[in-house]
Structure formats: C-alpha cells, structure tokens
Amino acid sequence: MSLTPLEDVQAAVLRECEPLTPRAVDLQEALGCVTSTPVEAEELVPPFDNTAMDGFAVQAADTADPPVELKVVGTLAAGADPSGFRVGGSEAVRIMTGAPMPPGADAVVMVERTRTEGDVVVVEHHAAPGDHVRRAGDDLKPGDVVVDAGTVLTPAHLGVLASLGYQRVPVFPRPRVGVLSTGDELVEGAAPLHAGQIRDSNRPTLVALVRQSGFTPVDLGLARDDEATIAAAVEKGLASCDALVTSGGVSVGDFDYVKAVLDRLGSMRSWQVAIKPAKPLAFGTVQGKPVFGLPGNPVSSMVSFELFARPALRRMGGHRRFFRTQVDAVVAEPIRRRPDGKLHLVRVVAAPGEDGRWRVRPVGGQGSHQLAAAAAANALALVPDGDGVEAGSTVKALLLSGDPG
C-alpha cells in the first residue's frame, strides 16, 4: 500500500466529522464549549446606577469649596432599595460599594476623603458629577452581543451570561468519545503479568487526551483480538457515544481485526500515512458516527490521536480552528534520520529562547514503544524526508498544549 501525505488523510477524516447538533446546556457544563448562535443581552448590566466605593452619596455642587459639612440623612448598603431615600442640598447618604445611588445624588465621595462628626459628614474633597458612580448599562445594554457564534466559552464568558440571568447557553455539545483498547496481550490494571503480557497504557492516555481536549471520555474497556468481541464493543460504545477511538489491531498482522469490524459495521477507510510514528490509520463511520482506529504502539496512538482524532473531534464540537499551533523553531542539536518517504514527528521539548524564538531539543528514545521518553516532550518537530536537520537550522514544530482559539 502506498503512503498518503499527512494533510490528505487529515482532510479526508475531517470531511466526515460534521459538527454535532447544537443544544442549550447549563452554564456549569459549558466551559470550553463553542457557541452555536450569538447571545444578546436583554437586560442592563449593571441594572441600576450604583457606587463603586464606600463613602457618601452627595450633590457634587455642594462640595465645590471643601471642606464642607453635609447632613447625613441615611445609610444605603448593597442590596438596599433606594426609593425611600433622597439627597437634598447640603445632605449626604452614607453608601457602601454596590448600593444603588439614592435619588438626588450625582456623585460619591470616598470615605477616605471624609470625617464624620455625629450625623454630620465633613467632605474634604471637591467631587465632580459622576465620581465613583457606575452607570446602569455601563457593561451591557439590551441588544448588545455578549458572545458571538463560534466563541470558545471561557470562565469570564460564563460569568457575563450569569450576570444577564442566563442559566443555559446554546452550544455545540462536547463530543462523547468512547475509548477502547484491543489486544490479547493486554492486562487490566495491576494484575500480575504472565508470559507475553503487557499492561494497557493506551486507554488511560487516550481517555486523558480526550478529557484534556475538552471532550467527554467514556471508558469502553479492553477487547480481545476477536472479531465478534471487537464488533460487540464498538456497537455498545456507539450506543452512548458520538465517536469512538480504538487502539491496536489496524496494522497488517494476522490478528488485526479492527479494520474488518469497521468494514462489516459501516464504511471503512485505511491509510498508510507518510509519517513516523503513527503510519497506519483506520477510519470508519458506523451509524454515521466516526470511529478512529489508531495504531497500538503507545507513542503512535498518542500522535495519531493528536494528528487525526483531535482535530476531527474539535470540528464535531463546533470549533473553527482544528489544529494545534505550529511554530518555527530552531533546532538546538542535530536531528539525524534516513530518507524513507515519511515526515518524521520527533518528540521534542520546545521552549522560547532568550531571543524570543522557539528552540526544540529531542527527548531521548524516539521509538514508538518508548512512551516514558515521549512523556517528557511538549511538542512534535516536523522533520521532512531526508537526512535530518543540523543544529541551528529551523523546523516547524507542533505545540502539544493550548489551542489557537
């Protein structure tokens, strides 16, 4: 099977992964979700004129020639109703931050600029009209667009929506992603290893990648290398998930059944991608839902998730930017490789140098089974086909944290 360029496979996979149907979700659930329609304010925020300071609400004109004595005619705390209050000439109302401005007053003198003597306040400062007054609608007015369609919701957005009384927000739902490991050699958890067995490390990694990406992981456990078992696990998973990620069983070995299962249950495509690691990829849609058949080697499954599943799942979640940030980086030490028709994704530590340019240094152990070495990396250097790159030269690097928004 010939090798297919990375971008072609990414495009083919993305095409099949349409955004999920938007729905209203609770604010508490919406962090990181993408809005499906613009949201407009229907109220004023703040809802009324109020004071930004503890102090005295006054008529500014009374303070033109400080110090002046004003009669304190009442006290307004935050939450109090100001309708029974009125500040007349030479009068003041004691007022606390957030309390509504009493009728008649047009400025607040902060408490630090006053002295009180019984029911008289001595104002030592010339206040201008509007001083320390937060106007109704200062932040939002009815009709203002609070968040546009396509906004990735941050904590501050959620607070703004709450300030308007919204409890739900229209978003593309977070994709629910089932994670299934396949392989006869795999052992669950801490059970003793018998001859030929290894522990299942892909599932915890992939579940965590799903969660870290803002999707909802569903642990579908472990399936033996048996067509019926894998098919049953895939069907069960799809009953409650929007997409599945499997690992293992997509190469050309004798017991690689994932492709056969996807072929039987839905439509399946597979590629030998012109990259190292993560060359084999099976991708199918079953009941209209995408299934990513990632390779089994631990580093490969992680890289494959990053390159193919994550961008496609972001599209399903309504994101408009699918891919991680790519930067130009200076190679701190030579990266040697052989020509093989593939783009090499070298696990590197990337950090900005003193000159502001990114620097990358490969982590030790670039085998696709060496997850411990890969765990030290925070980026993938894209080393093109050829003999490698010299120290001081520039490569593209894909940063494995953060998103372009």
Ligand code: AMP
């Ligand atoms: P496969 O893609 O099934 O041929 O597996 C390729 C390699 O990855 C083999 O060495 C497997 O033992 C290993 N492998 C497959 N699945 C897992 C897993 N869930 N955790 C750790 N290693 C795995």
Ligand code: MG
């Ligand atoms: Mg296997």
